[in-house]
Amino acid sequence: MSIVTTPPTALIPAIHPYSWSESTLGGPHRAFIALSADLCMGLHALSHQGHDLVMPGRPLSLHDVGELGLSVHRAWDEAAHRIIDFARTEEGIGVRTRRIQKHIGIRLPGLQVSTYGAPPGSWLAHPYPFELLHEHIQGLLGCEPHYLLPREDLLIAFPAGHPRLAEAQRWARRQGPTLPLAALRFDGGFPARVHPDG
Incomplete structure (x- = not known):
């Protein structure tokens, strides 16, 4: 059993080649959604790269997302709204x-x-x-x-x-x-x- 330390507010969607979605060497199944035949979205924990920039960090598994009490689709939607919130300025x-x-x-x-x-x-x-x-x-x-x-x-x-x-x-x-x-x-x-x- 894994312990999920990523709160739902600390998710970010990242774009990947579709081949990224395939599990590697029997590891955990990644939390992803197909965007096209060539690309997919993977859910990641946030990795801060300075005071005003976040980057995708550790990829989340289906189990990780389930432990957050979210479906992959719901987590995807919440992560998308979060990146818009990150970009919001007074203007x-x-x-x-x-x-x-x-x-x-x-x-x-x-x-x-x-x-x-x-x-x-x-x-x-x-x-x-x-x-x-x-x-x-x-x-x-x-x-x-x-x-x-x-x-x-x-x-x-x-x-x-x-x-x-x-x-x-x-x-x-x-x-x-x-x-x-x-x-x-x-x-x-x-x-x-x-x-x-x-």
Whole structure:
């Protein structure tokens, strides 16, 4: 029997390749929800990385979540609301962006996105925060965005169908990727892979 020391208020959703959800070597079954054929959300305990940033810490098992008296779905919802609360400022919900043309050395009219409190990948791990973020980025770009998320903490948004995507993916490959390098689109609140034909 394990002892769960993580209160429900200390959960964070994290985005992972779908293969992460598979139990390893007979270990505990991870608490996850499939987001697409390529990605899943895993529930994690919070790991503080300074006074204003939290990152996903230890992954939780199904047993851990049950010990909290929550279903995985309920814990997912609560964790999503928590990351929005982390980002709340007096002015609203804090999202920082910067133009990426100079930063990555590619003439791609896009934005690097960072979020207050939790990494941007956590925002893509639940429909509610992803919709808030997507609508904000769509307003800034003035068009439908697609995304590159090579790591939980590195999100690039750019105009859908941009011809320099392959160059941006090569750049992302040099950033120590832990997630698939396919471009992602917003699909009813979920991150879905952009297929080459559209």
